[in-house]
Each structure stands twice: as C-alpha cells, then as structure tokens.
Amino acid sequence: MNRRLLFAVLILKCLVGSTRADISKQELQKWVDHSALIFTGKLLSLGSNVDSIDIKDGAMIVKVERVESGNDEENFGSLVGKELTVIVDPSSRIQRPKEGISVVFFVNPLLYERNIAVTATAIADKKAAPDFSKQLSAAVQRKKEKPLKDAIKSSSAIVSGAVQEIRSLPETKLRPLRSFANGHDIFSEHSPRWKEALILVQSVLSGDPSIKMVLVVFPSTDDRAWADSPSFRAGESGIWLLQRGEVTKAEIGILLAPEKISGREIKAFTTLHSEDFQPKDPDEKNEARIREILKAPKP
Amino acid sequence: MRCVALHFYDRANLRHLVIICSAVFVPMAGAVFRLTAGAPSPAVMVVDIIPEVLSGETITNSEPSLAVNPANPLKIAASAWIPEPLGGKTTPIFISENGGNTWSCRSTVPIDRITSDMTQQFGGVSNTLYVTTVHNDKKFDLIVCRSDRLAKNPMTPVGNRPGWIDQPYIAAATINKKDRVFVGCLDFNGPKGETATIVRSLDGTGSPPASDYTPLPIEFDDPLVDGSEIRSAISSNGDKVYAVFNRVTAEINGGRVGGVIVVRDDNGGNSRAPFTALREGNGPPGVPAVKSRTFAWNTYLGGDRTGGDLAIAVDPRNADNVYLVWSELVQAQPTLHVSRSGDAGVKWSAILHTVTNAKNPGLAMNVDGTLGFLYQQVDASSGREMWKTIFERTTDDFRNVSSLTLATFPVSEVDAPPTARNQPQFGDYLNLMSVGNDFYGIFSSKNVPDVARFPCGVTFQRRVDFSAKTVLGLNGNPVNSSTDPFFFKLADQPPIDRRPQK
Numbered sequence: 067m068n069r070r071l072l073f074a075v076l077i078l079k080c081l082v083g084s085t086r087a088d089i090s091k092q093e094l095q096k097w098v099d100h101s102a103l104i105f106t107g108k109l110l111s112l113g114s115n116v117d118s119i120d121i122k123d124g125a126m127i128v129k130v131e132r133v134e135s136g137n138d139e140e141n142f143g144s145l146v147g148k149e150l151t152v153i154v155d156p157s158s159r160i161q162r163p164k165e166g167i168s169v170v171f172f173v174n175p176l177l178y179e180r181n182i183a184v185t186a187t188a189i190a191d192k193k194a195a196p197d198f199s200k201q202l203s204a205a206v207q208r209k210k211e212k213p214l215k216d217a218i219k220s221s222s223a224i225v226s227g228a229v230q231e232i233r234s235l236p237e238t239k240l241r242p243l244r245s246f247a248n249g250h251d252i253f254s255e256h257s258p259r260w261k262e263a264l265i266l267v268q269s270v271l272s273g274d275p276s277i278k279m280v281l282v283v284f285p286s287t288d289d290r291a292w293a294d295s296p297s298f299r300a301g302e303s304g305i306w307l308l309q310r311g312e313v314t315k316a317e318i319g320i321l322l323a324p325e326k327i328s329g330r331e332i333k334a335f336t337t338l339h340s341e342d343f344q345p346k347d348p349d350e351k352n353e354a355r356i357r358e359i360l361k362a363p364k365p
Numbered sequence: 366m367r368c369v370a371l372h373f374y375d376r377a378n379l380r381h382l383v384i385i386c387s388a389v390f391v392p393m394a395g396a397v398f399r400l401t402a403g404a405p406s407p408a409v410m411v412v413d414i415i416p417e418v419l420s421g422e423t424i425t426n427s428e429p430s431l432a433v434n435p436a437n438p439l440k441i442a443a444s445a446w447i448p449e450p451l452g453g454k455t456t457p458i459f460i461s462e463n464g465g466n467t468w469s470c471r472s473t474v475p476i477d478r479i480t481s482d483m484t485q486q487f488g489g490v491s492n493t494l495y496v497t498t499v500h501n502d503k504k505f506d507l508i509v510c511r512s513d514r515l516a517k518n519p520m521t522p523v524g525n526r527p528g529w530i531d532q533p534y535i536a537a538a539t540i541n542k543k544d545r546v547f548v549g550c551l552d553f554n555g556p557k558g559e560t561a562t563i564v565r566s567l568d569g570t571g572s573p574p575a576s577d578y579t580p581l582p583i584e585f586d587d588p589l590v591d592g593s594e595i596r597s598a599i600s601s602n603g604d605k606v607y608a609v610f611n612r613v614t615a616e617i618n619g620g621r622v623g624g625v626i627v628v629r630d631d632n633g634g635n636s637r638a639p640f641t642a643l644r645e646g647n648g649p650p651g652v653p654a655v656k657s658r659t660f661a662w663n664t665y666l667g668g669d670r671t672g673g674d675l676a677i678a679v680d681p682r683n684a685d686n687v688y689l690v691w692s693e694l695v696q697a698q699p700t701l702h703v704s705r706s707g708d709a710g711v712k713w714s715a716i717l718h719t720v721t722n723a724k725n726p727g728l729a730m731n732v733d734g735t736l737g738f739l740y741q742q743v744d745a746s747s748g749r750e751m752w753k754t755i756f757e758r759t760t761d762d763f764r765n766v767s768s769l770t771l772a773t774f775p776v777s778e779v780d781a782p783p784t785a786r787n788q789p790q791f792g793d794y795l796n797l798m799s800v801g802n803d804f805y806g807i808f809s810s811k812n813v814p815d816v817a818r819f820p821c822g823v824t825f826q827r828r829v830d831f832s833a834k835t836v837l838g839l840n841g842n843p844v845n846s847s848t849d850p851f852f853f854k855l856a857d858q859p860p861i862d863r864r865p866q867k
Contacts, residue, residue: 102453118462118469118517141422141450143840175451177517178470180417182451248560250529250553253590253613255672255793256480256505288670290427290446291480291501293786312503338503 089195091205097188098205099212101172103136105145106192109165114151115181124156125183131168135206142182151183160189168192170202211359217341218359221307223273225265225280226346226353228303233262235283235321242320251317256292258285260321262334263298265306271353272360273308281334282306283321296343304345305353308335312342409821410854411771413812414443414459414468419450420828421838422847428481428792429850431807436490438800439464440515443807444483444496445792445850458485458496458516465805465852468826473516476500476508481789482532484796488546489539489603493570496520497533497548504528509535509548509578511569524578526564529553531593532793537569540603540633544569547634549595549608552580558587561595561610561626565634583628583640585649588612592621592662592673594793599633600684606634607687607710611673614657619664621673625655625691627710643710654704654713660692661699666724667743667752668779671699672793676728678736681799685709688736690726698722701740705762718763720755727797727806735760737804737855739797743776750776752791754808756855770820771853772810778846790848804855812836812849823851 098104107128114125130145137145152171154160163169169191173184192198218224235243239260243251251257263282270277285292313321313336322334337343344352415422426445434440443459449472450457456474461467474483474496483498493513500506509524531551537544546569552562559582568575584591592611599606606629613623628640628651636642641650661671673692680686687706692699703718720740727739738757743750754772759765779790790809797806811818814829814836827849828837838844 102449102451116469117467118460118471136452138452141419143421143838175449175453175455175472177472178416178418178450178457179467182418184451245557247529248553248555248557249590253616254505254529254531254551254553255593256531288786288788290425290786290788291505292503295503297786314504 089190089198091201094195094201095205095208097172097190098135098202098209100174101136101187102174103184104134104170104172104202104206105130106132106134106168106170107150108168109163110149111165114183115149116151116177116179116183118177118179119151119153119183124154125151126154126162128152128171134170134202135209149181151181153183153185154189155185160186163189163191170198213339213341214355215359217307217309217339218272218356220309220311221272221342222310222335223277223280223308224271224305224356224360225267225273225277225308226269226271226303226305227265227267229263229298229300230266230279231264232298232300233264235260235262236325239320239323246316246320256289257287258292259287260284261286264327264332271305271356277333279327279330279332280306280308281325281332282308283334283336285338294340295338296340302345304343305356306335306337307342307344309337309342310335312336312338408856409769409771410465411819411821411823412465412468412852413823413825413827413849414461414852415812415827415849416468416470417826417828418839419470420836421844422447422450423845424448425787425790425848426850427789427809427848428483429795429807429809430484431796431798431805431852432485432487432494433798433800433805434487434492434494435800436487436492438803438805440487440492441465441805441852442485442487442494442496442516443468443850443852444485445807445809446479446481448478455519456483456498459850460515461852462515465854468852471516473512473519474498474510475519475522478502480505481792484533484535486535486537486546488537488544488569491539491544491570493544495535495537495544495546495569497535499530499533505530507533507548507550507564509546509564509566513570523569523576524564524566526552526554526578526580532595533564534594534596534794536597536599538599538603540599543567543571545599545603545634546578547597547599547606547608548578549597549610551591551593551595552582555580555582558590559584561591561612563595563597563608563634563640565639567635581639583608583610583651584612584626585641585651586612588614588623589616592623592675594673594675596675596677598677598679598687600679601681602684603633604631605679605684605709606630606640607677607679608640609654609675609677609689611660611675612653616662617659619661620659620694621662622657622659624653624657625675625689626651627654627677627689627706629710652710654689654706654710655691658693661694666699666722667750667776669724669790670788670793671724674699674701674724674726674794676726676797678728678730680730680734681732682734688728688730689713690728690738692724692726695721699724701726703728703738703763718759718766725792725795725808727795729797729799729804731799731802731804733802737797737799739795739806739808741791741795741808752776752779752810754810756804756806756853769855771808772819772823772851774811774813774818778811802856806853807850808853809848809850811846813846821853
C-alpha cells in the first residue's frame with residue numbers, strides 16, 4: 067500500500083461516522099474540519115437523483131432539513147428542502163441511517179448536475195453525544211475562526227493604522243527581482259506587480275510597541291490568481307497582521323528588506339491572505355475580536 | 366440523422382433555416398431552461414456547460430479548455446475558472462458522456478484552489494484523462510492528475526513541479542502503445558533564460574519511474590524571458606512533436622518584442638536530445654517562424670487582458686504540414702496572423718490570413734484537410750463595439766473561408782479594467798480540436814439568453830428565460846448575467862458560406 071493510500075485510509079478511519087454514542091470533541095472537530103457542508107437531513111430512499119451516479123455507487127437520496135455549516139446560498143439559494151444524493155463508500159465504516167430519522171451528514175461535494183451529489187465523511191445521530199448540537203455549533207465556530215487564529219499566530223506584529231502612501235517598489239528591490247527565479251515576479255503572467263503601502267501605525271496590538279511606521283508589500287495586479295490578497299489605497303485604515311513567512315526565504319531577502327524613509331529604517335512585511343487585513347469597521351468589532359484571541363490562553 | 370445533417374448543410378437550406386430561426390422565436394412563459402434556441406441545425410451545436418443546479422452562479426468562468434476522447438468522442442472533459450461551488454477543497458471539472466449535449470460538473474481534481482490555468486487532454490486510445498493546472502497558493506506549483514473513470518472519483522496526482530510555473534497547456538497521444546503527455550509551460554525554476562519548457566511523461570498510464578514527468582527546456586538561447594504561452598502539437602503518427610513559444614527580447618509599454626520559435630522532436634518526444642530537430646543554420650535548436658515583432662502584453666482588448674497568443678496544428682494527413690497562429694501589434698491593434706510550413710517547420714510562409722482586434726486563437730485540422738480557426742474579436746463594424754467568437758474553416762489556405770459567428774455581445778458589458786482582480790475576463794486562451802471529421806471547441810462568453818447573441822443557436826442547461834433575456838437562479842428569480850464556458854461542435858461538411866479572401 068503506498069503512503070498516499072495509507073494516509074487516505076487513516077483519514078477515513080478518523081472520519082467514519084456512526085450513530086454510536088461516544089463521539090469525542092476531537093472526533094467531531096475532525097469531521098467538521100474535513101467537511102465542506104454539514105446538514106441535518108432525512109434519508110428518503112436508496113438511489114440517486116443525478117444521472118452520473120446510481121445505487122451501485124452506494125447512493126441514497128437525502129432531504130436537507132437544516133444547514134449546520136457551509137452553503138453560503140450564493141450559488142444555490144438555501145439548500146433547505148432540497149434533495150441531495152449522498153454517497154457512502156461501501157468500504158467505509160459509515161453506517162447508513164434509517165429512513166425517516168433525522169441525522170447529521172458531514173459531506174464534501176462530488177458533482178453537480180440537475181441536483182447535487184456529495185460524499186459522506188461522517189453521519190451522526192444527534193443523540194450520539196450529550197449536547198451534540200451545542201458541541202457541533204462550537205466545532206463549526208472553531209473552524210470559522212481558525213484562519214484568523216492561524217494568521218494571528220504566524221504574524222510578526224499586529225498593528226492598527228492607516229495607509230499614508232502607496233509607493234512603487236524601489237529599484238533596489240526591482241533589480242534583484244529581475245534575476246531572481248528567472249524574473250518570475252516581473253515577467254510571469256501572474257506577476258503580482260508588487261507595490262508598497264506605507265502604514266502610519268496608530269496602535270500596536272501585538273509585537274514591538276515602538277513601531278511607528280511599517281511597509282506592507284502587496285500585489286497590485288488585476289490577475290485573478292491574487293484575488294484573495296488584500297490591496298490598499300492611500301487613506302485606508304484597519305488592522306494589519308504583519309507577516310514575514312508568506313514568501314520564500316530568498317524573496318524575504320529582497321522584498322522585505324527594510325527601507326530608509328525620512329531618515330528612519332522602516333521594516334517591511336506582507337499581508338497576502340485575506341485574514342491578514344481587517345478593514346476598519348464602525349464599531350471596531352474586528353479589533354475587539356483580535357484582542358480577544360490574543361488574550362485567550364494558548365492551547 | 367446523418368441524412369438530416371447533410372440536408373441542413375445544403376447552402377440554401379441552411380441560410381433559410383438561419384433566417385427562419387433568427388426571426389421566429391416562440392417566447393415561453395415563466396422559467397425557461399434546458400432550452401435550445403436560435404438555429405436548430407444539428408451541424409453546429411453550442412451549449413452553455415454550466416449545469417442546472419448551478420443556475421445561481423455568477424462567477425466569471427474564463428479561460429476554458431476542452432478535451433475530446435479520440436477513442437470515444439462521446440466522452441468530453443472541459444474546464445474553466447470556477448471555484449468549488451460548495452466551498453470544497455477540490456477543483457471542478459466539467460464532463461459530458463453524450464458528446465457534449467449535457468454536462469456534469471465534478472469536483473474531483475485534488476487541488477484546493479486553482480488559478481485560471483487548467484487544461485486537460487485524453488490519451489490517444491487509453492481512455493485516460495490527464496489534467497494539469499497550477500496551485501493558487503502564491504507559489505504556482507504545477508500538478509498533473511489522471512483519471513481512467515472520467516473524473517467520477519477523485520483524480521490521482523501523478524506529476525508535480527514545485528513553484529513558479531505559468532500556464533500549463535497539455536497535449537497527449539498514444540505513441541508506441543504508451544500515452545505520452547506533454548505539458549507546455551513557462552518554468553521559472555530552470556537555468557538562466559531557459560524558461561520555455563515541456564514537462565513530459567513517456568508513459569502516462571504507467572507507474573513511476575516510467576510515468577515520471579520530466580522538465581525539458583525547449584529554449585536553447587538566452588533571451589530576456591519566454592512568453593507564458595507554450596503550445597505543442599503531435600503528428601497523427603506520433604513521430605513528430607512540435608512546440609511553439611514566444612522568445613521575448615524586450616518589454617515595452619503594453620507589449621513585448623520577440624520572435625516566434627518553433628521546436629520539433631522526431632522521435633515522439635523521446636529523442637536523446639529532445640526537441641532539437643529544428644535549427645536555423647549553425648544556431649541553437651529552434652527555428653524562428655517569425656524573427657521579431659511587437660505583440661500585445663499586459664494591455665487590454667475589449668476589457669480582456671492580452672497575452673502572446675499562439676496556436677499550432679499539424680495536418681493529420683501529413684506530419685510536415687504545420688499551421689501556426691501568432692500575434693502582432695499592428696497599428697496598436699492586437700492582430701492574429703496565420704502562417705504555414707510545408708517542410709516540418711524549417712521554412713514558414715508569408716502571412717496567409719490576418720484578423721485584427723482579435724485574441725485567443727484555436728487551430729485544428731480535421732482528417733479531410735479542413736483547417737479550423739477559432740478566435741475572439743472586437744468588431745466595431747456595426748457602429749458599436751461587439752465581442753464576437755468566430756469559427757472559420759478553409760481548405761485552401763484561406764483563399765476561401767467559411768465563417769460562423771458562434772456568440773456575440775457588446776463590449777460595454779465587460780467590466781472595464783481594472784475594477785477588480787478579475788483578469789482574464791475571457792481567458793488567455795480557448796481551445797479547438799478535431800476528432801475525425803468533426804471540430805470541437807470551447808470559449809467563454811456572456812450568458813445573456815438572447816437568440817441574437819448566438820447566431821448558430823444555443824442550449825442552456827442552467828435556468829434562463831429567453832423571452833425576458835434573463836438568467837435565472839434555481840428559485841426562478843433573475844440573477845446577474847455573467848461569463849460562462851460554451852462548448853461547440855461542428856460536424857464538418859463542405860463550407861456553407863464561402864467568401865473570397867480580400
């Protein structure tokens with residue numbers, strides 16, 4: 067058995083659902099983390115409502131009663147009331163539920179035709195654990211918050227402030243970029259077209275409290291590959307989770323080299339992931355949430 | 366059915382049909398979907414491949430690619446930019462098992478997030494589907510996957526190359542009973558200047574090391590950089606494998622300067638020194654089909670970004686007869702030219718055909734020797750700038766051309782750049798191929814269900830209302846129109862609308 071297959075089997079073993087009454091918090095979290103959609107539903111019948119899947123594939127038709135997590139409704143409207151084809155791998159330990167009983171399905175998408183087919187990573191009876199619904203909600207919340215928590219954890223500093231100026235990358239950085247990796251950052255069709263935002267720091271939430279200014283190197287391109295990366299305009303304010311580990315070590319030496327501005331040496335960072343920048347909101351909930359996470363005891 | 370098709374291809378009858386079908390459209394009340402409208406000719410089939418359950422999606426599904434299984438043309442795979450609709454950590458691929466009539470969107474490419482760069486191809490007779498793309502993790506790792514079940518279950522990763530890869534574009538064929546897979550890509554990891562690369566497997570269905578994907582630089586000079594677009598084409602007997610790329614010698618505002626370089630391998634991509642069969646004099650391998658010109662780059666045509674458009678096709682009857690589309694800025698307009706080589710790429714003809722204000726070329730020749738040329742053009746001849754997707758056919762090097770407009774819409778409907786990170790709007794490429802006599806293609810276009818916009822007719826799987834010219838969500842309420850991938854098939858017959866070449 068090759069390593070990939072072994073890994074897949076181990077994951078499957080971790081994820082198999084059942085109606086047993088001993089679901090641990092960790093097990094539930096794994097199911098949630100590895101499922102794009104979690105819903106409460108009822109088995110209507112064995113079989114399929116998509117052309118490409120039939121009953122031999124271990125398919126059943128399930129009516130969605132309540133969406134616990136996933137489905138932002140943008141593509142499909144609400145899934146509540148819709149009938150999905152759910153596939154259970156016959157070789158897995160997942161037990162098919164009884165008809166007419168509401169259970170929780172932890173699934174990932176498989177295909178879209180006139181209807182949707184999904185594969186089950188776990189199926190659980192709500193009675194499988196005390197306070198199951200409460201535990202499920204908590205696990206879903208932890209999953210939602212994980213990207214922000216990860217961004218906080220990996221950040222070198224967290225500052226609130228405003229963009230004073232947008233600058234072109236200085237020649238001292240452009241020149242080595244032209245020869246680094248055959249000039250990828252300059253010549254690629256996915257060139258980020260790096261620019262710098264000079265941030266005037268108003269408060270430091272984490273890191274060196276003496277920081278007054280920082281440079282954030284950000285992609286100014288209109289290429290879709292960078293769609294999730296924040297870009298900035300002069301005057302924009304918010305909270306930056308300043309990172310130094312989002313580019314390769316070689317790029318750090320070039321892109322994130324400090325620069326002298328008005329006689330001061332200003333450190334440079336990136337904020338390439340969407341969580342790395344929290345725009346200023348009127349009631350400052352974003353800042354409060356970050357401070358709350360920073361205060362929370364480390365696990 | 367064949368008789369019906371022949372009947373419709375009678376010139377007079379077809380014109381008559383088009384006129385009737387353009388003028389007479391029966392509006393249907395309420396939500397109308399899975400509807401074919403326009404000219405109902407069985408000869409040209411145009412299908413919006415977004416499945417019905419995704420009726421609410423309004424993503425820009427750009428940069429489409431297509432693969433038709435030569436061993437069974439009913440089996441077709443297509444791709445376009447579409448994030449996993451339920452937020453799953455996979456990438457969707459579109460599959461048809463009935464020749465393109467209906468489509469399924471299968472979330473089985475094992476990549477969390479993709480760039481627009483995804484292409485696919487079937488092996489010659491193996492029924493194996495190969496897919497390549499790059500991870501959208503800001504590092505652009507290359508991945509190649511395969512499936513022998515038409516992507517019905519998670520595809521198997523079989524090749525990868527870490528970091529800084531642009532625009533992988535795949536070709537495959539069964540040669541000496543093995544699938545040979547060639548992924549043309551811009552690989553920034555190589556030695557200085559050697560960026561144009563073919564990542565090759567000599568046994569696509571096999572196991573490592575036989576199936577290993579090996580990067581083979583095909584740039585043998587030391588230019589400023591090569592263009593992202595690297596295209597390959599395999600002769601029908603599998604002996605000759607051609608590849609073409611833009612060698613960039615300088616960058617200017619809105620464009621690049623450089624030659625169009627053709628390389629060739631005469632041993633099915635497995636020569637001792639691969640892709641070195643063509644040389645100009647004592648120079649390094651590679652023949653400049655075009656020595657130097659300026660072409661559009663990092664500028665916009667009709668709101669869509671321009672690239673270094675290239676396409677190459679080999680005559681299935683004669684491996685030495687090769688056609689090439691290349692781009693040039695002519696009076697500041699992105700322009701496509703077609704050239705031909707009759708001696709396997711050694712010498713290239715003067716320009717056979719030119720299309721101005723155009724991009725995204727696709728080129729293929731069928732077994733009867735009809736050359737198909739697909740492109741997208743901004744046409745202002747009506748007094749209003751219109752995007753048009755046009756498919757031309759010729760049997761005599763463009764002295765006579767048969768032209769079909771597959772789709773059209775006003776340029777004003779394209780988001781004017783740079784409003785958002787939404788480029789490319791339609792793609793840095795589209796796709797055209799032939800199997801037997803038939804041409805198959807894919808392009809991205811606006812999905813407003815208006816018969817006037819699809820002169821050859823169109824079928825939607827997603828919910829639309831032709832009478833209201835509105836795209837509908839699953840609940841029947843209107844949703845914003847957007848860019849969708851459109852599949853087309855043309856069962857080739859004698860050209861229907863010959864016009865002399867100016």
